[in-house]
Amino acid sequence: MRMRRKPWVRAELAESEFFIDDPTLNIGNWHSKYKRKGPLHLELGCGKGSFIAKLAAKNPNINYLAIDIKSEVLGLAKRNVEKEYLQAQREIDNVLLTAYEIEIIQNILNEKDIVDRIYINFCNPWPKPRHNKKRLTYPRQLEKYKIFLKQGRRNIL
């Protein structure tokens, strides 16, 4: 997803309480970052966040972490989350956003960060054979998700 630079994004994300600036600091500790204990669901490549914003606002007992490599789209995701929670008249307490390269996701999530569910919606197809290793669903990537995906859920990968 190509996107024009948005001058407001950096400042808005820096001020946001639900944007994690350095996710490597939370490795092994994600569950403690939410107000309530609950299952942790992950969205990889969340883009503008429309999906996670709606889902998280409707499910207060589930904690969500949405990751994308592009700050530009995360700026829009932040605004989408705010809009949905305003409509739902809820405090934003069960969703976190962060910018990271998912190819090295093992640097931000480990076996202590047990994840119940992973969403990957419309991932970049990378149709050329020489690029297909970049797909978020490439087998080598799926192996990495097994590090933190709950036992019993791994056979679906």
Ligand SMILES: C[S@@+](CC[C@H](N)C(=O)[O-])C[C@H]1O[C@@H](n2cnc3c(N)ncnc32)[C@H](O)[C@@H]1O
């Ligand atoms: C086609 S868009 C889909 C966005 C969103 N899931 C949706 O359904 O609208 C794919 C998203 O995945 C992100 N992405 C692709 N590869 C990534 C990677 N290796 N690390 C982090 N984000 C990645 C892109 O930046 C982009 O926002």
